[in-house]
Amino acid sequence: MNEIRHNWSLQEVTQLFDQPMNDLLFQAHTVHRKFHNPNEVQVSTLLSIKTGACPEDCKYCPQSAHYNTGLEKQKLMEVEKVIEEARRAKEAGATRFCMGAAWRSPPVADMPYVLDMVKQVKEMGMETCMTLGMLSDEQTAELADAGLDYYNHNLDTSPEFYDSIITTRNYQDRLDTLSRVRDAGMKICSGGIVGMGEGANDRAGLLMQLANLPVHPESVPINNLIKVEGTPLDDIEDLDPFDFVRTIAVARILMPHSQVRISAGRDDMNDQLQAMCFFAGANSIFCGEKLLTCPLPQQSDDMQLFERLGIQSEEYDETAAKPRRKEAALFYDAAS
Numbered sequence: 001m002n003e004i005r006h007n008w009s010l011q012e013v014t015q016l017f018d019q020p021m022n023d024l025l026f027q028a029h030t031v032h033r034k035f036h037n038p039n040e041v042q043v044s045t046l047l048s049i050k051t052g053a054c055p056e057d058c059k060y061c062p063q064s065a066h067y068n069t070g071l072e073k074q075k076l077m078e079v080e081k082v083i084e085e086a087r088r089a090k091e092a093g094a095t096r097f098c099m100g101a102a103w104r105s106p107p108v109a110d111m112p113y114v115l116d117m118v119k120q121v122k123e124m125g126m127e128t129c130m131t132l133g134m135l136s137d138e139q140t141a142e143l144a145d146a147g148l149d150y151y152n153h154n155l156d157t158s159p160e161f162y163d164s165i166i167t168t169r170n171y172q173d174r175l176d177t178l179s180r181v182r183d184a185g186m187k188i189c190s191g192g193i194v195g196m197g198e199g200a201n202d203r204a205g206l207l208m209q210l211a212n213l214p215v216h217p218e219s220v221p222i223n224n225l226i227k228v229e230g231t232p233l234d235d236i237e238d239l240d241p242f243d244f245v246r247t248i249a250v251a252r253i254l255m256p257h258s259q260v261r262i263s264a265g266r267d268d269m270n271d272q273l274q275a276m277c278f279f280a281g282a283n284s285i286f287c288g289e290k291l292l293t294c295p296l297p298q299q300s301d302d303m304q305l306f307e308r309l310g311i312q313s314e315e316y317d318e319t320a321a322k323p324r325r326k327e328a329a330l331f332y333d334a335a336s
């Protein structure tokens, strides 16, 4: 067990999902503590650096120009404002600062500002992440040169369900961007959304795609759909919360080294559900005032939950300029 694989079949992934819950949780948690400190969770903070008016038609997204969600649009933020927000996030304990823009791909004229943001946030002593849509070869190289640590670009769902959610770019476009990012030497943050009316086979298909990439994404955000009024998915049926936990658990088993993040949707989850996700292998969250445009739990509630569960936030080692991580094997031995 725990061999790192890139050749999962849909049947194998489905079998993992279909196990009795206790068997799945036990398996996922065993993998988790072999590769990670089970009592440490990484905290990222998000900032929307360009909001709304996006030409893409992603049916879940409040920022798409195709739907009327009443969202206030905002052009690219000034670099200084971004740096101010990053400083606040660092002071509040975040070790990674993620900047997101509602673009199909970054306009060439905006790239110098974006690169400046990366450089300045990095100098501040935090990991940097950006999500700007599709990238050209040149833009990928520029971001890598500026020192960007992670690029977030989600596969979102299975290839089969994808066309019912997005029509303005295809699955292969997303895979191409991911392979550019990988070739340029940056870390990949890629995951998806559940609760969009997909079937269990689509959740399995999404995780199979991610796990069968040539190298597993270092960071895997699992988003639970936030139903935003005005989007085509605003009245879709809720996903059974246990299916969210199952998705986290299977992601942990398939991609043992990756950070698995409870991404969007935490505001609608109670403490018990989040605790179950941490046991199942989630070890990263977004914390702060909001995600990009949607709410997050109060930061004080998050810290209180960490305290009740004996969870510590990951620390950033300023001298080494990277997060301080303990040897995971220590935790595995402690459990056996």
Ligand code: SAM
Pocket: 060, 061, 062, 063, 100, 101, 102, 103, 104, 131, 132, 133, 134, 152, 153, 154, 156, 192, 193, 223, 224, 225, 226, 227, 228, 264, 265, 292
């Ligand atoms: N425009 C860029 C892109 O699509 O790659 C970056 C920003 S986009 C908002 C980043 C991700 O947020 C999407 O891929 C999707 O997984 C997630 N997301 C957007 N709206 C969401 C919602 N209502 N609920 C859950 N996740 C959402």
Ligand code: DTB
Pocket: 046, 062, 098, 100, 131, 152, 154, 191, 192, 221, 222, 223, 226, 263, 264, 290, 291, 292, 293, 294, 295
């Ligand atoms: C990801 O997978 N989820 C984050 C981050 N990557 C960029 C974004 C969630 C957005 C939720 C809707 C909003 O706040 O607008």
Ligand code: SF4
Pocket: 054, 055, 056, 057, 058, 061, 062, 063, 064, 065, 101, 102, 103, 104, 133
């Ligand atoms: Fe645009 Fe990204 Fe939203 Fe799609 S998910 S509409 S690409 S901001």
